[in-house]
Amino acid sequence: MTDLGVSRMPIESSSTSNSVVVGANWYRFRPGEYLLNPHVMSVSFVWVVRGGGVLKAGGKSFKLVPNDVVRLPWHHKVEYQADRQNPFYIGTLHIVPNHSLESEVVPRVAHLAGDPLLEDSNRSGDPYEFLPSKAGISHGPARRIADLSRFAVERFTDSPYHEGCFRALATLILAENALWDEGADNPQLPAALEAMMSYARGNLSSTLSVGILAKVGDVSPTSAQRLFNAFTGAPVGAWIRQVRLQEAAHLLRNSGFRVNEISRMVGYQDPLYFSRVFAEEFGVPPSTFAHGELRP
Numbered sequence: 001m002t003d004l005g006v007s008r009m010p011i012e013s014s015s016t017s018n019s020v021v022v023g024a025n026w027y028r029f030r031p032g033e034y035l036l037n038p039h040v041m042s043v044s045f046v047w048v049v050r051g052g053g054v055l056k057a058g059g060k061s062f063k064l065v066p067n068d069v070v071r072l073p074w075h076h077k078v079e080y081q082a083d084r085q086n087p088f089y090i091g092t093l094h095i096v097p098n099h100s101l102e103s104e105v106v107p108r109v110a111h112l113a114g115d116p117l118l119e120d121s122n123r124s125g126d127p128y129e130f131l132p133s134k135a136g137i138s139h140g141p142a143r144r145i146a147d148l149s150r151f152a153v154e155r156f157t158d159s160p161y162h163e164g165c166f167r168a169l170a171t172l173i174l175a176e177n178a179l180w181d182e183g184a185d186n187p188q189l190p191a192a193l194e195a196m197m198s199y200a201r202g203n204l205s206s207t208l209s210v211g212i213l214a215k216v217g218d219v220s221p222t223s224a225q226r227l228f229n230a231f232t233g234a235p236v237g238a239w240i241r242q243v244r245l246q247e248a249a250h251l252l253r254n255s256g257f258r259v260n261e262i263s264r265m266v267g268y269q270d271p272l273y274f275s276r277v278f279a280e281e282f283g284v285p286p287s288t289f290a291h292g293e294l295r296p
């Protein structure tokens with residue numbers, strides 16, 4: 001994780017939470033890329049947007065696929081090994097569980113030897129609070145943590161660092177983390193819905209419709225619409241549009257592809273129409289949308 005160079009807004013005096021988010025970003029691995037972060041001074045959450053690979057931490061090895069979420073305890077060592085054919089593209093979020101309310105928060109996480117933040121007495125946590133573990137999209141707390149973390153990435157990138165906002169967000173995420181073990185027994189999403197969602201995310205450049213996804217899930221178009229409405233809160237078309245634009249935003253920030261290339265990669269054959277739809281969603285055209293690659 002590198003210094004984001006973001007401006008900072010002061011914490012509101014009403015905030016009382018000791019925990020705070022100090023980093024959130026996307027990271028796209030190159031095929032076969034290996035990455036080691038030996039001293040990560042945070043409670044971290046990693047979720048896979050697409051692709052795959054292996055994550056090792058705390059003596060455990062996790063084979064990761066899209067929608068997997070991994071939680072890592074305070075002060076951990078983590079290794080990433082991206083798949084050679086389909087390398088993973090991940091999101092990461094970092095929380096300091098206990099940060100002095102009297103000291104200014106530096107929005108950065110230490111991960112390498114020699115970093116002065118490793119010795120910062122204003123930051124602390126419990127490395128034995130929980131063990132590294134993995135959960136899928138059917139796991140309620142993990143899914144909600146990933147949703148909150150996606151918001152954190154957008155907020156971290158688009159706006160000045162706001163300590164009060166990120167202390168409140170850390171409180172929400174750690175509250176979900178406290179339910180992690182209980183969430184293991186939560187009912188899974190319907191298999192048909194998981195199949196349809198996985199297919200759509202893996203085929204954004206192709207034509208996607210209710211009929212096509214219904215065949216993938218082996219359900220009727222009416223049932224497909226009902227499942228999406230019930231579990232995502234949106235009809236199929238709106239959900240596909242959202243996923244396509246989110247992927248486009250990720251590519252704009254984390255790749256060297258041109259706008260017209262990204263347009264086709266996410267299923268829009270007309271770059272002008274893509275630019276208009278993108279601007280409606282994010283408020284700016286894709287050509288001026290912020291981009292940059294950070295370390296996980």
